[in-house]
Amino acid sequence: MEKINLNENWCICCTDDAKCFYSDVPATVANTLYENGEIEDPYYGENEWKTYDVLKKDYEFTNTFSVSNKVISSDKVLLRFEGLDTAADIYLNDQHLAFVNDMNRTYEFDVKDILKEGENSIRILFHSNIEYALEQHRKEPYYTTSDTVDGFSLVRKAHCTYGWDWGPKLPDMGIWRPVSIVAYNLAKFEDVYVRQHHHEGNVEVQFDVAFERLANGKETELEISIVSPEGNCIEQKYCGIKTKDSYTIQKTDRTVRESELQLYPCVEADFTEVLKNKATFRSQYLEYILYEGENETSRGTLLFCRPKHFEFADPGLTYTVEENEDSYILRFRTENYAKYVVLEAEKFDFVASDNCFDISKGEEKVIEIKKVDITKDGETIQIQPSDFETLTILNAFDIK
Structure with a gap:
């Protein structure tokens, strides 16, 4: 090409x-x-x-x-x-x-x-x-x-x-x-679809390759390689295709060991009992934390019903403000579960490290606001920690 x-x-x-x-x-x-x-x-x-x-x-x-x-x-x-x-x-x-x-x-x-x-x-x-x-x-x-x-x-x-x-x-x-x-010469890819089937420590990888043959009568060779995250070739296959059809779908299966692939295991959990009990699924939630190695990369919560149907209690959100050389640190705590917490300021605009977050009961959420990201009418302004006292805090409890 x-x-x-x-x-x-x-x-x-x-x-x-x-x-x-x-x-x-x-x-x-x-x-x-x-x-x-x-x-x-x-x-x-x-x-x-x-x-x-x-x-x-x-x-x-x-x-x-x-x-x-x-x-x-x-x-x-x-x-x-x-x-x-x-x-x-x-x-x-x-x-x-x-x-x-x-x-x-x-x-x-x-x-x-x-x-x-x-x-x-x-x-x-x-x-x-x-x-x-x-x-x-x-x-x-x-x-x-x-x-x-x-x-x-x-x-x-x-x-x-x-x-x-x-x-x-x-x-x-x-x-x-x-x-x-x-x-293009010889052939043109139209679509490539890859499927995986995991069983007993092995992975069967199926390739469905659709392409248009441009030179009828000429043999077209299709090369399929499976490469590890480290760049090592695990499997390689060559397919000589001699079909006279203008459009061809070539299907081929390859089996490799799971240990040679980069796997991302997921935790399986059964929430059947939670969903059966109407009182339960409107008052309980799932909290998840994602790690890369030992470092936390993300966290959040999931509801078993729509937010407007969830029985939120008043979260009783409180926060403190600390001033550093180039930023302000806001530490939020809550008496009850708070979802979709959003921060607003009437006297100035700002960009926060996170401005739509969840907090579980008794946890602390730390938000950083860079001083250069505090503006009014498009211009950076200087404020005092006391200016955060007028901060408006909204959350899903306010839906009711």
């Missing part, structure tokens, strides 16, 4: 303006215009509406790239788009390849017969995602709210970009994932 990345130096211009702005992928219209001083910050003040008008227009993304004879001579050559946002017509060397309208998928086009040795050109005409949504609404009208663009739910695009009660209407457009030319 040979790959040519097409992620650099894209020219972006409005269809009614010849002025070009260059950007690398990922690249969107609004971000590129903002970086070049053509528009103000779309998220500041009422600039949303100015940007909205800008995004009602169509834009072209163009680029050129060189291809060698070696690439063109490959058995198959694809033009791959891993993410286009959203409604767009694609042209390669002035030949129309397709109209696409889904930002969530990858598009591949066989371009072996369109490419030429030397310089090639690619053009993507992005249609306004605003106008495209409105067009879908005219075809299939339905009730929407004033917070969004009509027809947004009929477009395969992140719906929050069309506006929300908390977000502006800024359905941008552009290339948000890599673009490339990919050339």
